[in-house]
Amino acid sequence: MMEYTDKIKALQQKAGIEADGVASSKTWLHIYYLLFSSVPYDINVDSIIKVIQQKINVRADGYPWTKTWDVLYKLLIVESCADDFANFSDPENEKMLAMMSPEARPFAKELIYLSARKGIHIRIIDKTIDSNFGLSFYVGIFEKNKKGELVYVDKSPNYAQVAKLGEFIGLTYDQNSRVFNSFPKFEIVPAWSIRMNEEEVKEELSRRKMQNLKLLAIF
Incomplete structure (x- = not known):
């Protein structure tokens, strides 16, 4: 059986961030973006988790229990x-x-x-x-x-x-x-670009490309 840390790593890889298996606030922010194609206005981690849980129809208590990871993995990482x-x-x-x-x-x-x-x-x-x-x-x-x-x-x-x-x-x-x-x-659309205009986004993408940085990563 796949460990929940492996599922977290798979989700992190899909989001384009470091796959360390740790459910950090950065990880939840990226998972939110994968589900909603936007960044949350309320950046409190518990609030983000609850919104995600509501989206995937599991108990929305803000606690990332095993069922949450199971459903996220099934939805976002297509098995087999x-x-x-x-x-x-x-x-x-x-x-x-x-x-x-x-x-x-x-x-x-x-x-x-x-x-x-x-x-x-x-x-x-x-x-x-x-x-x-x-x-x-x-x-x-x-x-x-x-x-x-x-x-x-x-x-x-x-x-x-x-x-x-x-x-x-x-x-x-x-x-x-x-x-x-x-x-x-x-x-x-990079999550970090949500409050930028088109010209600012192009400048930032150009900078990242020149410096060989990940285009989608949130630093």
């Missing part, structure tokens, strides 16, 4: 993801994933996996993975034609479903940003 993902392997996606930034890759991979579980085949679109400091990417939905070939689908109600899946794992869906005909864009 690596084995199941192999069933949805697509050479085009494998090529694009290998080229993506380390910050965006796990989000893109999980979005592909979760979409496939819903019967939706998506692909990461070429020539878009380096935009926005590597923190954004575009996807397209592909379906099999009569010959069994995967072809791009321009309009589909499944795009709304993919958007919801992306938001569930902490991505921001930019419905107004469409390139190469109509590929929807997903963005990873």
